[in-house]
Amino acid sequence: MSDAGQWTEFAIRAASTAFVVVFVAWIAARLGPTIGGVVIGLPIVLAPGFFFMLREHSADFVAASASGAIFSLAATQIFLGAFVVASTRLGAAGATAAAIAAWCVLAIPLAFVPHDPFVGTALFALTTLLARLVGRRFVDPDRRAPSPARWSLLILRGIAAGMLVGCVTFAASRLGASLAGTLLAFPIGFCVILLSLRLDHGAEIAGQTAHAGLVGVVSLAGFCLALAVTSQTIGQWQAFGAALLASLAITIALTVIAQRRPT
Incomplete structure (x- = not known):
């Protein structure tokens, strides 16, 4: 890829990540953590990475990377569950660091095992169930009115997340298919979204959003x-x-279900 193409890729990945960080944090604060957690599932961060991967690599490489990403997403569920628990005991930075450590404990070993997509899906389902069950004990069901969004700080955090994701994109394509998928699915966006919610709106809203996520x-x-x-x-x-249509359909279905639940 030319230098211009690389910088274009970097800019799109960075901008898309910054947008989703700011947008989801606002959604979670305005419309509630349940809807915010569902919106987190849109592939606004992953899709640009795979878009550029499709332009540079073979179908085998893309398939292997997507399979690796499924295993990484299983670790993301542990990340979210750990954040829910840690947020009740630690500050914003401490809870985020604990969640990242939990992700690394599972994701790093999984990066080096065979990545069958259906095995990964089964593992993802298992970690989702366990994290939901454990996290439920630490989530306060009562809704609290959020404080006003501090837009300047939120936008700066979004830009910082975008820069980090852009750097990850450059590194991922040089690490091989399995590691590329694992790294692309690292929850950078989640880190900044939950950190922002924890700092601006408190532990309750951040924890509820992570659990819904x-x-x-x-x-x-x-x-x-x-x-x-x-x-x-x-x-x-x-x-x-x-893949985009499947993701959008799932998000729409989850949003409808979330809106029909009693508050």
Whole structure:
């Protein structure tokens, strides 16, 4: 890829991440943590990374990377569960650091095992169930009125997250398919979203959003599974489109379900 193409990739990844960080943090504060947690599942961070990967690599590479991302998303569920627990005991930085450590404990070993997409999906389902059950004990069901958003700080955090994601994009394509998928699915966006919510709106809203996010991440898993399974059969770009549609359909279904639940 030319220097101009690399900088374009960096800018799009950085901008998309910054947008989703700011948007989801605002959604969680305005419309409630449940909807915010569902919106987290949109592949606004993952999709640009795989878009550029499709332009540079073969269908085999993309399928393997998507399979690796599913295993990484299983670790993301542990990340979210750990944040829910740690947020009740630690400050914003401490809770985020504890969640990252929990992700590393699971994701690093999983990066070096065979990445069958269906095995990864089963592992994802298991970690989702466990994290939901454990996290439920630490989530306060009562809603609290959020404080006003501090837009200047939130935008700066979004930009910082975008810069980090742009750097990850450059590194991922040089690490091989499995590690690339693992690294692309590292929850950088989650880190900044939850850190911002914890700092600006308190432990309760941040914890509720993280717990709801365990369901929202199902959309990301659906995106990666569709891409892993179909990349080598229907063509890379058709698979990418199918993965986006699958993720969007899951998010819409989860949003409808969340809105119908009694508050």
